Amino acid sequence: MEDGLVVCGQTGPVLAQLEQTGLATWIRESGVLYGYPLILFLHTLGLGTLVGLNSAIDLRLLGVASGIPLASLEKTFWLMWSGFAVNAATGSLLFMSDATKHASNPAFYLKLACVALAVVTLMRIRSQVFRGRESGRLLAAASLGFWFVALSAGRLMAYIIEFLS
Amino acid sequence: MNLAHLHLLLNHVPTVGLGVGFGLFLASLIGKSDDLKRASFVVFFVVALVAIPAYLTGDAARFTLQNRTGVSDELIAAHQNAAMLALIPMELTGFVAWIALWRFRRWTLAALLFLSIVTFGLMARAATVGGQIRHPEIVTEGRAAFAPLWPTPAAMGAALVIDHPWVWPICEILHFVGLCLLFGVVLLVNLRTLGFITGVASADMKRLLPWGMAGLGVNIVTGMLFFLAAPDQYTQNTAFFWKMAVMLIGALSLLSPTMVGESGTADPHARAPIAAKVIAAGSICLWIGVIFLGRFLPYIGAE
Numbered sequence: 338m339e340d341g342l343v344v345c346g347q348t349g350p351v352l353a354q355l356e357q358t359g360l361a362t363w364i365r366e367s368g369v370l371y372g373y374p375l376i377l378f379l380h381t382l383g384l385g386t387l388v389g390l391n392s393a394i395d396l397r398l399l400g401v402a403s404g405i406p407l408a409s410l411e412k413t414f415w416l417m418w419s420g421f422a423v424n425a426a427t428g429s430l431l432f433m434s435d436a437t438k439h440a441s442n443p444a445f446y447l448k449l450a451c452v453a454l455a456v457v458t459l460m461r462i463r464s465q466v467f468r469g470r471e472s473g474r475l476l477a478a479a480s481l482g483f484w485f486v487a488l489s490a491g492r493l494m495a496y497i498i499e500f501l502s
Numbered sequence: 503m504n505l506a507h508l509h510l511l512l513n514h515v516p517t518v519g520l521g522v523g524f525g526l527f528l529a530s531l532i533g534k535s536d537d538l539k540r541a542s543f544v545v546f547f548v549v550a551l552v553a554i555p556a557y558l559t560g561d562a563a564r565f566t567l568q569n570r571t572g573v574s575d576e577l578i579a580a581h582q583n584a585a586m587l588a589l590i591p592m593e594l595t596g597f598v599a600w601i602a603l604w605r606f607r608r609w610t611l612a613a614l615l616f617l618s619i620v621t622f623g624l625m626a627r628a629a630t631v632g633g634q635i636r637h638p639e640i641v642t643e644g645r646a647a648f649a650p651l652w653p654t655p656a657a658m659g660a661a662l663v664i665d666h667p668w669v670w671p672i673c674e675i676l677h678f679v680g681l682c683l684l685f686g687v688v689l690l691v692n693l694r695t696l697g698f699i700t701g702v703a704s705a706d707m708k709r710l711l712p713w714g715m716a717g718l719g720v721n722i723v724t725g726m727l728f729f730l731a732a733p734d735q736y737t738q739n740t741a742f743f744w745k746m747a748v749m750l751i752g753a754l755s756l757l758s759p760t761m762v763g764e765s766g767t768a769d770p771h772a773r774a775p776i777a778a779k780v781i782a783a784g785s786i787c788l789w790i791g792v793i794f795l796g797r798f799l800p801y802i803g804a805e
Contacts, residue, residue: 370798370801370802374797374798374801374802377797378793378794378797378798381681381793381796381797382790382793382794384678384681384682385681385682385685385686385793386685386689388682388686389681389682389683389684389685389686389687389689390686390689390690391686392682392683392686393683393686393687393689393690393710393713396710396713397710401709401710401713402706402707402709402710404702404703404705404706404709405702405706405707405709405710406701406702406770408701409699409700409701409702409770410690410699410702412698412699412700413689413690413693413699416689484682485679488675488678488679488682489675492671492674492675492678493671493675496671
């Protein structure tokens, strides 16, 4: 309990400072189309690219379109990592624009955890399954599950914070 | 021209188009012509796409007509429910027609015969009730303008979303699941056509396509539920109009991968013709455009 208070005491001002920075204030309050809406769009585009391609690869590993050689899909990894980079950047911007609110949202931590697990799973799919060391069915199913929970938690963040407050 | 006007232009397409498609389909069965058969599948698919804005613009027309004297709200509601009842089998017809184009199976013939007949009957019913809204001359004298119609899928869909606060968030999640499925498959199939991905036969890559179509299906259903629950929020938003226009052209571009032979070439290193590449690049851009307009919808277009 005391630890929790100390953590709050330390991170609270940091988060508050973060959302008071010029950039965070601009994202939150400028109201221009190339601000918050553009960041939100890029976050969705990155999601579609990373999760879309990854899900298609998962389906392939689960037996759909089994005629596709895995080697031919190697080239999609740079696209997926680009999607991830875009979303790490836009996600950080979205977080800082409302830092204290997001940091108090359990759905946000669930989302982050599942994104991390899904990314580790994707790396493992490349290092093990694409090298022919594993069949990959289990990894593919886990990947789909992690992305589904990450996506659901992300979508529900607004509803959960409303429910909690 | 406004959206109510657009409704008048589009609302004849489902009945007339379905008639044309059905005629071609029957002729292909009698004449045993595969080309004619594929042509009828294309017509079914295109009509199923046009039926979507025909329905959506109907709500815009209702918005324009509300509180006008001489227009019956009950009649409009009956027309709307009849239209939704016809739209559901219409979309199924389009989906099966696309499957038949993608990879022909015998069961699709029986399914299309059944679905197109059922859809035509329901569509004609919706059209008749719709006509009565502004054309009292077609109402048989001595009979009520319309008998209460059942079931009422449009009203039921709206009630489902409005009465249960968890339905909207669940639909939002599913809308994003559909987005990922569709966009991922669109990227892979079109990047193969463009030559960015090589070493895989386009015929094999195209085996993924039904999963993309399933994603599109999920998004049409969930999108329609949003629309049913808050129609004015969408019909009065120009960004929504553009999203639908771009989405329909994007959906049309999903015909392109089914057009080369039965399911594309079996050579893993074959290069696609330039026309196919142009359509592939266009398809990716169109779907990015749909995501863009969807995300910007609350910020642009609203009055």
